[in-house]
Amino acid sequence: MFFALMGILIGAIIGFLLPFTYNTTYSLYISVAILACLDSVFGGIKANLEKNFDINIFISGFFGNAILAAFLAYIGDRLGVPLYYAAIFTFGGRLFENFAAIRRLLLFKKRTKKDELDLN
Amino acid sequence: MKNLKEQMALALVSIFLGLILSIQFKTINKTVGEGVLPTQRAQQLAVELKKIQGERDLQLKRLEELETKIKQYEKGEADKNVYAENLYKDTLKYRMLAGYVDLEGPGITLEINDPPIDLQFGEQYSPIVDELDIILQIVSILNAAEAEAISINDQRYTSYTEIVRAGDHIEINGVSTNSPIVIKAIGDPSTLESALAFKGGIVWQLENYDYIIHINQEKKIVIPKYRKIKEFIYSKPMEDGAN
Amino acid sequence: MKSKNPKIILMLFSILIGVIMSTQMKLKVESYAPVTLRSIQVAKNEINMVNDEVTNMKEMIKVKEDELKMLENIAKGDDSIIDILSQELKSNKIKSGHTALEGPGIIIKMYDNAENQVIGMNINYDVIHDVDILNILNDLTVAGAEAISINGQRVLSISEIKCGGPIIKVNGKSLGTPFIIKAIGDPKLLNASINAPGTYGDTLKNVYQIGIESTLEDKILIPEYSGRFNFKYAKPLGEGD
Numbered sequence: 194m195f196f197a198l199m200g201i202l203i204g205a206i207i208g209f210l211l212p213f214t215y216n217t218t219y220s221l222y223i224s225v226a227i228l229a230c231l232d233s234v235f236g237g238i239k240a241n242l243e244k245n246f247d248i249n250i251f252i253s254g255f256f257g258n259a260i261l262a263a264f265l266a267y268i269g270d271r272l273g274v275p276l277y278y279a280a281i282f283t284f285g286g287r288l289f290e291n292f293a294a295i296r297r298l299l300l301f302k303k304r305t306k307k308d309e310l311d312l313n
Numbered sequence: 314m315k316n317l318k319e320q321m322a323l324a325l326v327s328i329f330l331g332l333i334l335s336i337q338f339k340t341i342n343k344t345v346g347e348g349v350l351p352t353q354r355a356q357q358l359a360v361e362l363k364k365i366q367g368e369r370d371l372q373l374k375r376l377e378e379l380e381t382k383i384k385q386y387e388k389g390e391a392d393k394n395v396y397a398e399n400l401y402k403d404t405l406k407y408r409m410l411a412g413y414v415d416l417e418g419p420g421i422t423l424e425i426n427d428p429p430i431d432l433q434f435g436e437q438y439s440p441i442v443d444e445l446d447i448i449l450q451i452v453s454i455l456n457a458a459e460a461e462a463i464s465i466n467d468q469r470y471t472s473y474t475e476i477v478r479a480g481d482h483i484e485i486n487g488v489s490t491n492s493p494i495v496i497k498a499i500g501d502p503s504t505l506e507s508a509l510a511f512k513g514g515i516v517w518q519l520e521n522y523d524y525i526i527h528i529n530q531e532k533k534i535v536i537p538k539y540r541k542i543k544e545f546i547y548s549k550p551m552e553d554g555a556n
Numbered sequence: 557m558k559s560k561n562p563k564i565i566l567m568l569f570s571i572l573i574g575v576i577m578s579t580q581m582k583l584k585v586e587s588y589a590p591v592t593l594r595s596i597q598v599a600k601n602e603i604n605m606v607n608d609e610v611t612n613m614k615e616m617i618k619v620k621e622d623e624l625k626m627l628e629n630i631a632k633g634d635d636s637i638i639d640i641l642s643q644e645l646k647s648n649k650i651k652s653g654h655t656a657l658e659g660p661g662i663i664i665k666m667y668d669n670a671e672n673q674v675i676g677m678n679i680n681y682d683v684i685h686d687v688d689i690l691n692i693l694n695d696l697t698v699a700g701a702e703a704i705s706i707n708g709q710r711v712l713s714i715s716e717i718k719c720g721g722p723i724i725k726v727n728g729k730s731l732g733t734p735f736i737i738k739a740i741g742d743p744k745l746l747n748a749s750i751n752a753p754g755t756y757g758d759t760l761k762n763v764y765q766i767g768i769e770s771t772l773e774d775k776i777l778i779p780e781y782s783g784r785f786n787f788k789y790a791k792p793l794g795e796g797d
Contacts, residue, residue, distance in 0.1 A: 220583050358596065365603060410712075547742065
């Protein structure tokens with residue numbers, strides 16, 4: 194949890210310092226892709242806590258979801274249908290689900306530790 | 314064998330999907346313009362709108378300059394003799410009534426705001442657009458209370474003013490406007506207000522529909538002049554009627 | 557691969573997200589909303605409307621420039637101000653409705669539902685209201701009516717049209733049914749504005765069974781305004797006090 198937040202912060206600083214930007218036309222698609230990436234990272238954190246983290250699943254999800262989300266937004270734009278809502282609702286919803294799972298895992302960990310201490 | 318059949322069905326459906334997609338692409342391309350992404354186009358349009366609005370402001374300024382110059386000339390000349398002065402005063406009076414003069418005086422402002430969002434069932438535009446006759450009624454009521462000049466969202470209400478729906482906007486004097494609607498009227502402030510605000514009156518009705526209404530009496534209201542040339546194509550003055 | 561610490565990998569990818577996010581923020585795009593066809597159409601309409609406004613203003617500027625030129629001539633002594641002022645007076649009298657007008661147009665006769673039985677749930681639906689007349693008049697104005705009268709009362713911007721029991725008050729005078737509305741303008745356009753399917757007039761006629769008869773005329777007389785006309789409160793801007 195903590196290291197991921199740190200990572201995002203470091204990345205943000207690097208991004209602001211870099212002189213590189215892309216065409217504004219694509220910003221809508223990228224914003225959806227960011228959401229998908231965030232979801233992947235949260236999923237990764239959860240898997241890490243559950244101790245079944247698989248690097249291949251993580252990387253394929255990270256890029257695959259991002260590309261699919263951006264593609265959906267693009268196709269939707271071309272078709273005149275806001276298809277990108279599909280990506281927002283799915284990934285947004287999953288983001289919160291993952292976060293809830295992470296919270297439970299972390300809290301549960303603490304509680305078990307406390308119980309152990311109490312027993313001693 | 315069964316596998317092949319399934320694949321055939323899949324292929325058939327995919328062809329159909331592709332067909333629909335390409336038709337949709339073509340349709341969108343036609344409305345948006347060839348080779349431009351809709352998002353890009355929207356941004357272009359926004360820039361264009363800003364530019365043309367700038368031009369409008371420029372023209373307005375020029376028009377105002379001309380008008381003050383004309384006024385100076387007319388007044389300067391009219392002061393030279395009594396007959397001309399009277400004529401000028403008369404002209405001014407009719408101009409005021411026709412709506413070609415900016416007016417100021419005591420009166421009221423009436424602001425109609427949309428109902429709070431959660432009461433509008435997912436509508437994308439302001440509900441007042443569907444109820445334009447309410448605006449007509451308010452104007453009529455104000456006139457019954459002897460309003461001397463009325464404007465709606467800074468468009469002077471004249472004898473030739475139309476209030477018409479254009480998509481999700483309202484068009485008044487050919488100018489597009491939208492909620493909130495601000496109606497200003499010059500006249501006796503307390504009469505005007507009581508005509509609108511009595512129980513069961515128009516304001517009461519609007520509040521029943523959850524519109525948020527503000528009425529203010531004011532010492533000084535400015536009502537702008539009519540900004541369109543009205544040319545009579547069909548009507549002619551009757552010979553004996555003139556002068 | 558498996559040996560790598562998942563935490564390090566997560567960190568690396570988080571950094572990637574951070575970079576993209578901050579780049580996105582740097583762009584300062586005004587709206588991220590997806591564009592629908594409708595919103596593009598709306599924007600196009602708006603541009604057209606402002607364009608119209610600008611053309612209208614340009615015309616007005618031209619007229620004013622001519623006027624100014626004329627006035628400058630007067631200042632030089634070529635013309636008399638009196639001629640010009642009386643001309644202005646005449647044209648403003650026409651525009652303000654203080655001149656009787658004649659021209660081609662339409663005569664509309666409106667009367668309450670003549671049938672004895674009540675059609676709607678409510679007898680109110682069978683009777684003509686001020687709102688009905690206001691809507692009809694607005695439709696006529698949209699169709700470019702140049703002058704309108706109801707039962708001989710010229711309707712101007714300061715005319716009220718109010719229900720008062722069985723009668724309707726216009727310009728302070730009480731009028732009863734049938735209402736005869738006269739309008740000067742393009743007769744065909746005017747006729748369409750109240751009779752075309754989907755218009756207010758059409759609904760009144762066919763849904764509420766209110767009688768509306770219209771006849772196109774080559775020559776209609778519309779009298780001058782005879783109601784109140786004095787500015788007690790309003791003054792020209794900048795000339796008050």
